[in-house]
Amino acid sequence: AEAELIRAQRFESLAMLAGGLSHDLRNLLQPLLLAGESLQDYQDDPRLARLGKLVRDCGRRGLDMVQSMLSFARGARRAEQVRVGALLDALNLLLQGSVPRNIALTLAVDDPELSFSGNHTELQQCLLNLSLNAIQAMPGGGELRIEAAEQALTREFFLDGESADEGRYLRLSVADTGCGMDAATLAHLYEPFYTTKEGGTGLGLLSCKRIVASHGGAMRVESAPEQGTCFHLYLPLGVQFDDIPEGEDDERLLGNA
Numbered sequence: 001a002e003a004e005l006i007r008a009q010r011f012e013s014l015a016m017l018a019g020g021l022s023h024d025l026r027n028l029l030q031p032l033l034l035a036g037e038s039l040q041d042y043q044d045d046p047r048l049a050r051l052g053k054l055v056r057d058c059g060r061r062g063l064d065m066v067q068s069m070l071s072f073a074r075g076a077r078r079a080e081q082v083r084v085g086a087l088l089d090a091l092n093l094l095l096q097g098s099v100p101r102n103i104a105l106t107l108a109v110d111d112p113e114l115s116f117s118g119n120h121t122e123l124q125q126c127l128l129n130l131s132l133n134a135i136q137a138m139p140g141g142g143e144l145r146i147e148a149a150e151q152a153l154t155r156e157f158f159l160d161g162e163s164a165d166e167g168r169y170l171r172l173s174v175a176d177t178g179c180g181m182d183a184a185t186l187a188h189l190y191e192p193f194y195t196t197k198e199g200g201t202g203l204g205l206l207s208c209k210r211i212v213a214s215h216g217g218a219m220r221v222e223s224a225p226e227q228g229t230c231f232h233l234y235l236p237l238g239v240q241f242d243d244i245p246e247g248e249d250d251e252r253l254l255g256n257a
């Protein structure tokens with residue numbers, strides 16, 4: 001499961017990087033292309049015109065590459081009907097090999113038949129991420145509890161800037177009885193590359209948040225030092241996606257997450 005997660009995280013950060021890069025590159029290449037185009041019409045100096053054509057052609061090729069990079073980043077984001085039972089079964093299977101003996105794993109699913117529109121792989125990756133973080137937070141053992149339940153949320157629940165709205169949600173919670181977090185860690189949790197672990201990527205939670213946001217949902221955490229931590233993911237029920245939309249606030253998330 002660790003290897004699986006690292007692969008998924010790599011892919012996710014690659015997609016994130018590709019998305020961010022594409023945007024920046026496009027802004028660079030477009031003026032280059034335009035400059036090349038006007039230079040190639042330069043009548044007075046054939047050499048300059050040839051260079052202009054070269055610049056234009058390279059600009060075009062670059063833009064094409066950016067386009068395919070963008071479709072690659074989006075290609076991983078097909079929506080499907082996700083069944084809660086299937087999601088947790090798959091997670092359970094992935095976790096079997098990773099949960100040490102001194103950790104008691106519980107999965108509690110209200111209604112396994114509940115289903116919603118989303119991306120199974122991405123959400124599984126979120127849960128796996130959170131679960132492995134939880135396991136790492138309990139080196140001396142403890143309890144890992146994963147819950148899925150339907151919950152109605154009112155408008156007051158959501159924070160400024162969250163695109164989610166009131167309605168029916170699936171709550172997926174991952175709770176541990178581990179080391180918990182202090183205020184400083186809580187404040188930086190979703191910053192890219194923020195990690196307190198040797199060899200940590202600091203991308204796990206950001207990637208979760210991004211995935212949840214692109215599903216039109218929200219993420220919350222409760223934590224107390226030496227008590228434990230609980231992450232909640234809220235995913236809207238009864239919403240139909242064709243494609244999981246590009247996280248519209250990706251840049252906001254990356255900028256000042």
Ligand code: ADP
Pocket residue numbers: 133134137176178179180181185189194195196197199200201202203204205206229
């Ligand atoms: P990484 O796991 O690579 O450090 P994450 O983005 O997943 O990256 O987590 C960032 C930081 O948040 C961790 O380094 C850790 O300090 C803290 N953290 C995340 N989950 C937990 C948890 N369940 N218990 C305690 N601390 C946690």
